Amino acid sequence: MVMERDGESGTGTLGKAVAVLETVALADRPMRFTEVLAVSGQPRGTLHRQLSHLVQEGLLELRPDHAYVPGLRLLKLASASWAGNEFRAVAAPFLEALHGQTGETVHLGVLRGHEIIYLDKVESRQAVRMNSQIGNASPAYCTGVGKAALSTLDAPALDAILCGLELRRFTPQTIIDRATLMAELAQIRASGIAFDREEHEPGIRCVAAPLADPGRALVAGVSVTGPAYRVGQAQLDDWAPRVRHAARAIMGELSARLGPQR
Structure with missing residues (x-):
């Protein structure tokens, strides 16, 4: 998966994306964007791009009710x-x-x-x-x-x-x-x-x-x-x-x- 750097080191960006993936995957229920935002500590735009990448790669899935769940690939x-x-x-x-x-x-x-x-x-x-x-x-x-x-x-x-x-x-x-x-x-x-x-x-x-x-x-x-x-x-x-x-x-x-x- 290729992540945008946003001026950060590749390792730092990847680490934050993995943290977002882990947050959703370990949650006891589907999470909406605002819920992920509240616990991620990341800027709204950055988080939106990371979630979009994770969905594109099949690691997360965005449900019709706009909540994120683990994707089939994950x-x-x-x-x-x-x-x-x-x-x-x-x-x-x-x-x-x-x-x-x-x-x-x-x-x-x-x-x-x-x-x-x-x-x-x-x-x-x-x-x-x-x-x-x-x-x-x-x-x-x-x-x-x-x-x-x-x-x-x-x-x-x-x-x-x-x-x-x-x-x-x-x-x-x-x-x-x-x-x-x-x-x-x-x-x-x-x-x-x-x-x-x-x-x-x-x-x-x-x-x-x-x-x-x-x-x-x-x-x-x-x-x-x-x-x-x-x-x-x-x-x-x-x-x-x-x-x-x-x-x-x-x-x-x-x-x-x-x-x-x-």
Whole structure:
């Protein structure tokens, strides 16, 4: 990314741009220009140019309501860095075990904004498989792993994510009414299990469970996914306890490795 110097050293300008990027990326809700301006300590014109550069590079996204959120490029870079971290290493054997129990595709995803980023995947043994890829993003509100992750959030955090978000219809089963979505998230919160009944892709169903450690800001989920012609609701219900057990085991192992929260 090429930044304008404005009479400053390149390093200083880059450092300030990185600070702006970090401010938006670590915020607990989308930030408007005036909010970024208030904490950045930079001149209005300089900040506007930096934000414009970051949006052009895909590191930030300017929403229709004029609020800034992390961009897809930044999320993909974050996903790549997560690929080698402790979380994926801890989860891997449990994903393999869940795959061995079900024979279908197993996903590990982390919530970033209103999307789920897939961190890991164990492919189905069947001839017909999922076309998902590690590092790809999907809408959280209409995927099993996404809804599982969303269910762990409190009301203010949910409002921050859903405010101004268009609930786009992908299939006839997609939930596009916010009240209906909130009611389903409450059910998921109570049961610890989420379903995707062909809500994101026609012919694709899944069952998922949340992975959440609020003290470490980890909001994620694990799921088993398969084509509808061989995975009916009865099969999803049968897998549900195994998926929930895998999620709890992953969090238990992660807590044991990392030790008490600081």
